Structure formats: structure tokens, C-alpha cells
Amino acid sequence: MDEVKVIELKKSVFEANDRNADNLRTELKQRGVYLLNLMSAPGSGKTTTLIQTINRLKDKIRIAVMEADIDSDVDAIKIKEATGVESIQLHTGGMCHLDAEMTRQGLAGIQDSKIQKFKDEPYDLVILENVGNLVCPAEFDTGAVRNAMILSVPEGHDKPLKYPLMFTVCDVVVINKIDVLPYFDFDLEKCKEYIHMRNPKAIVIPVCAKTGEGIDQFAEWLLTEVKKWKK
């Protein structure tokens, strides 16, 4: 009989990704590039919110966007057409999330683009629009400086209770589509209470990406963050 040999590992499968993400953050700090990881469910208005935000900031700082989706490049094209900033599409090849390695490859993709040489003339802000999903992206550190998420009114105010990890890892929660509040049983105060149960430090910003209401506050937060990171 063959003898069975045991090799003990005792190793978290997230360990390598967490290390990779920390290294990426350090490199970005040295280059003065602020990376924001933006997450949400599909259809919450991530792309529209981004367009509004970028249009308020693009004359003040250099911005690029990485759109992550399982397939298609509709979002990248939409961003480029509506704002004029550099936007690339990442395909996750069927995966439900991005990890630090994929993010690193995406950043290298911006570097290769003909429009601007990332290395010589770095962007101040790169926004990663993660795959639309409230579960998996929360598990994987992308190497971003901050995590933000968008929750839209039609999704309901109980989402922080149902997807606890997502709301625990986010520094900012943008509540979108507040123009339709009268038509839904969405309790804004309850929602804030649930978010703060998960993360007492989370900043909550109600907006309407369609009319632009509240976007100034989100843009202002982002600009302050970028300036702090560059110091």
C-alpha cells in the first residue's frame, strides 16, 4: 500500500489577493494615483452617476475609468462619449468580481492606451466600475484606496440587512434615484440606520443622477479624497 503523506498548509485563499492588493495600493500611492472601487447591483445607475460626477471634476483633475463587466463594452463607450475621459472595458471572462491582479492588468491597459501615457503623465483619479453584484465584489480587495457603492431607491431600504458585507466594506454609500421616492416604500432614515449598523463610519449621500441633485456632494467628497491621497 502506498503511504499517504499530509502537507499542512493552513492558508487563507484570500491571503495572496490581499497581499497583492496592498502592494498595488502602495504603488498607486507612490505614483499619486487614487483608485476608487465603485460597486452596486445591476441597474442602480452606476454609469449615469459616474458621468454626472466626472463632468463636474474633469477640468480639475485627470480622470480615467475602468469598466468591468462579464461581457460587452456599452458602458466604456457611453462614458467616453458623455465625458470625453479615457475609458477602457475589462472583461472578467464570466467571473462575478474583479481581484487585485485583474485590476492591475486594467491599470496597465490604460497605460498602454494611445491617448495618454499613464507612466509619464499619471491620472489623478481612476474609477473602477466593478461587476454589478452585491455579494462577490465585496469579498475581494481590488487594491483601491476606497470602496463606494450605489444603492437605488427601487431596490429597497432593507438591502444593508440582506448584503451585510457589502455595506461593511464601503466607505461611502450613494443612494440614487431619490426623485422616485414618492412612488416607493423606501424609508431613507431607516436605510441610513441599517447602513450605520453595518458600518458606523459610512458616509451616506442621497442623489439623483438623472437631475444631478446631490452629485455635487459626492464629487466634492471625491475631490477632497484625491487631494489628501496626493499629499
Added chain:
Amino acid sequence: MHELGIVFYIIRDVKQAAEENNVEHVSTVVMNIGEVSTIVPEYLTDCWRWAADKEELLKGCELKIEPIPAVTHCDGCGKDYPTVAHGKICPHCGSPDTWLKQGREVEIKELLVR
């Protein structure tokens, strides 16, 4: 939902460990999976079968899952309680001042090789 991604991570780590130990085939990979890790064990083993059989090193290799119960500790009264049954509020004293002691593990415990 992200079990396939996790499987790719496991394969990468197992390959590395096999190389370091000069192993040509692994017969079993033992995982510690926490009760509130958001991993569905059946999905993980299904994804494993599909992906592992594509690797010479892991053909037919079994993925064995040892569950770890979720336990929360209460700073209010100092007691532990099962997380899944009671959530964030301590059933002993009613305090919300609690934290997860164990149960989020997604860990490769050991490899069995012949």
C-alpha cells in the same frame, strides 16, 4: 456565487505547495470553510470537479470540506454564542456590542498525497 473564482485561487495555492514539496499528484485537498463565509459547499465542490480535472496534478483529486461553526463573542457579558441562530444581538444579555470570533474562514487546511 463566486465559488469558481475561489476554486481558481485554491488551485493556484495547491500548485505552488505541490511544486515546493516535489509532489506530482494530489489525491485530496482539505478545506476549512466557515459557516458564514458566504461559500456554498456544494457549489464549491462542483466547480472544483470541473476545474481540477483540467490539471494533471489534480485529476480525480477530492475536495474535502470541514465546516467551521460561526461563533460570536459579546463584549457586554463576555460570553460566546452561535452566530447563525442569534445574529448581532447577544442572546445572553441583549447587547449589540458583539463581534465574530470565527466562521468566515476560507482556508486550505492540508493536502493528502500518495
